[in-house]
Amino acid sequence: MMRGIRVIGLMVAVLGWGTGVMSAAERPVPVFEELPFGTVRPGGWIQAQLERDAATGVLPDFDKFCTAVQRRVFASKAGAPKGQNSTEYWFYDGAHEGYWMDSLARASILSQDEALLEKAEDFVNYLLESQEENGYLGVYPPELRLSHVGDDEEFCTAGWTYMGLLAWYEGTGDARVLEAVERAMGWYMDHYNRGKQSYFSRPEVPFVSGPVSHGLVLTEVAHTLYRITGNEAYRDYMLWIYEDFEQGNAGGDDIKLKRLLDPTRAATQHGVHWTEQLRIPVWAWYATGDPKYREAAEAAWDKTREALLPSFCVMSDEGVGRERRLPTPETAYEYCDTMELTASALYTAEKTGESRFADLAERCFFNAAQAGRLPDGTANSYFTIDNRYAMPPEPATRFRHNAGHYWYRPVQGPPCCSFLMFRIAPYYTKMMWMKTADGGGLAAVAYGPSRVSTKVNGTGVTIREETDYPFSDTIRFTVEVERPVSFELWLRRPGWARREGEAREALTPEAALLRDRTRAHRASQADMTVTAPDAAIRKDGDYWVVSKQWKSGHTVTVEFSPVVEKALAANGEYALRRGSLVYALSIPAEETCLQVWKTGGAGEVITPGEALGGLEETVIEADPDSRLQSRKYTPKEGAEWTYWIHAVPHGKGARQDFEPVALEGDPLNPWEEPTCGLRGRMVNGAGEEIPLTLVPMGSTILRRTTFPKDNP
Incomplete structure (x- = not known):
């Protein structure tokens, strides 16, 4: 059931409502409200990524091609x-x-x-x-x-x-x-x-x-x-x-009520239709109060969870096809899905106030979206695979559509997936901060370096969120106000940051593997600590609420203590994650140039062969003067990625094979030079324990994201 729903003058469980637009007294009240675009500005690595995309990525030359x-x-x-x-x-x-x-x-x-x-x-x-x-x-x-x-x-x-x-x-x-x-x-x-x-x-x-x-x-x-x-x-x-x-x-009718309300029908059709339309039943429920829309919205998100990959995107090599297959890490997702799923999750978090939707948005943006693009913004892949041992995957029978859809290309065909590479960060940024429904507070719904400037209770307020999140466990909020003003600061409690013994929903593919629609719960030793001098702090649903009279210079600090989790994937293997990040073994790769995109004049693409339904994989010499190239990748000779993980239990007293480690990367370019990792040991084919360091999957090109349990 969706939590966090508030109804003016009525209990949520009221039954028997009719259809159509109801009076304001009968419609549920959103927990939060969107802020206008531009009210929230990015900072840190998000700002740096946007600036690189705008200056030296393919974006400024996109219309030439x-x-x-x-x-x-x-x-x-x-x-x-x-x-x-x-x-x-x-x-x-x-x-x-x-x-x-x-x-x-x-x-x-x-x-x-x-x-x-x-x-x-x-x-x-x-x-x-x-x-x-x-x-x-x-x-x-x-x-x-x-x-x-x-x-x-x-x-x-x-x-x-x-x-x-x-x-x-x-x-x-x-x-x-x-x-x-x-x-x-x-x-x-x-x-x-x-x-x-x-x-x-x-x-x-x-x-x-x-x-x-x-x-x-x-x-x-x-x-x-x-x-x-x-x-x-x-x-x-x-x-x-x-x-x-x-x-x-x-x-493309998966989102029709008669389809959603049929418990035997899974999401099957085009993934982008599905992900871009997930928010519509939610909006309809809050616009009408009609319980059929609430039931449809819940069913839509249940079916979405069943199709989630370890990277937290839905499987969709065009179609979701959930009724025919499981979301294994060898199944592709379309880049468009990352943007639309992130947006739908945040729109739903706005209405319901439920942490699980913001959790999903963060994890999709930080993992699936970053794993499907180059950090410099010069190319992305139309289709991306969590366990990506080669681009395109080999042998040819392993993938659908043409091989070019798996390359990194500056402009994809069709180009929708290229456009969405430049839309996802702005949509995520816009929805990081929201107002409370009564207008008397601000909510940090999704975390990351940012700045929000708006009016609260008639007073100009700016809050700077200083952090390297999700690569750091610390967030510092600094408040600036026109004059002293009282308001509430809402801080999301991620599902992975709940105290031992507190049930939390795990948005993982376990349910898909088991082919059921029950919500999996697991306690963890993770925690979230909020420090706010001279403030009242209370828990309200999935949020910590900090209340005080704010003056310029006041601060709030959040400290997370995530644990390393082994999440069961639909192929029976395990993904390692900590907080919002999924970690992977980076496979050393050889890069091959297949096209050169000339940016001078009107733009020119130098490509071998004919582009009729697919691009021939003929190697051409890279142009050092052009930053835009289509590339494929193959593992370097001798590269190894066949390892087994120790399948140890979760919870108190569980042995951790991997521990977090700081890496000497670039905080403003962490997807190319990672600043954090997981260091531990896995077992190779000879039964030997091998020390390995995993990095965020978005920091890899070729990678292994899931691993089987102990080598038999």
Whole structure:
């Protein structure tokens, strides 16, 4: 059951509510509330990563190589030449322009890179100039609107674009942008709505292709506009979109209520659809109070847990396919899933106040997302594998799709996974801090180096979170205020930081391995200590709450004491983790250049062979003057990764084979030069105990993340 749910005037367990939008007295009250984008700024290694991505990663040159953002289809209203008469290619270009807008807006504002800010502003102006007098801001010419010919995907093209525009509005205060988005949403609400035209019901065809259901992302625009403006019409429209989808015939329908509420049906379809839509039943529950949405939200997260890999992303080499297989560490995940799962988990943490969702967001961002990209931001992999012994995996029968999807490439095909490499850190940063529902406090929901500046109880407040977390166990909060002010500071208690004997939910693949839906609980010796001079400290659900009258210079210190855990994976092996980090054995690798991406002029890709469905693995000479290259990796000769781990019990008195160790890395670039590790011993094939040091899996390219128990 979801905890932390508060209802005005009613107990949570009330039954028999009807459907539709209920009065404010009957709807559950979120525990926290989002802050506007830009209110939270990154610090430390997160800021350094964003700055590298903006300055020397592929981001500043991305539009030179991605034809989908070059055709400017919002202005031309002309699909790609290869599209012929199909509307699919209007969608393809428009959707990627939307991803580009969102990436540019968020990355430029948080990095404060001047060149990127200028590029983002130019793209904003281009979009605003393409808006028609009637408010329409989309990619289709008039004769193709509302026609539902082929894969007409108005909603998703608009959704991704408008979210980028709203981020630009909140981060810069450009009122033109909010006005444009409201006019644009007005056009959709006038044409697709109750008593008007359905979007997801297309009776002329028996089954509409799965990409159409990406249109549910327009719920996020409606949800965000409701937060910004308070206009309940946007909240109601968010609900109508979900209701219309429920009644429609679009594919990618795992998130439909009838699917979610069927306990025999697992998540099976496209992973990105699943992860980007997980937040919608949660929003619907808090918007209506209808218990069917609460039940659906709980079922969705239960099914998500069953598909989690050791890296804390869902398995998805395109499809989740949970009913046919287990989430073994040899199963790939799509990079897009890391971003969307992180965002959905944080949106759910905001509403429910439950630590387990923020735990998942941290672990997905710190492990799966970092393990699928290069630290310098020059490339990522479309598909990533937890136990990655080669890129691509070998033999060929071990992987689906073409080998190029497993390379590190500056621009993936399709490029959605490349865009999301630049969106995930800004989304994570935005949701690290939230306001309490009553507005009288601030909550550190997800940890990491950051700064939040906002008003609390009418007074300007800035809190600096100084830490190397998750590589450090210490966090120091320093408060600056315009004048002395009383408020509550909420500090999340991670599930892995609970005292001995206190039950905690373990978001691990154990349940998937056992094929059940029960929640696994395990006590640990981990702990969390909060030090706040002259303050009252109490426990409220999954949070420590620090209350006092704050003055500038006041501090709060949090100390974690995580233990090393051996987490059972779906293949019967064990992953080692400590706190939010999953650790892996780094396998020495040989790098091979397969493409060179020239950044001069309009951009040029030098690649061998034909790129028809897959890229030929023909080695070419790397260009030392180009920082952008497509690469594959193979283990160095003599590299060894066949080891067995001691399967010792958890809890008090358990022998620890691995202990944390500090490494001489770079605190601002810890994914390339790790600052922490686990040092211990494993058994090799000869039965010998070998000393080994594991590092965060995000600090590796080739790696082994799970290990079998004692060698028989």
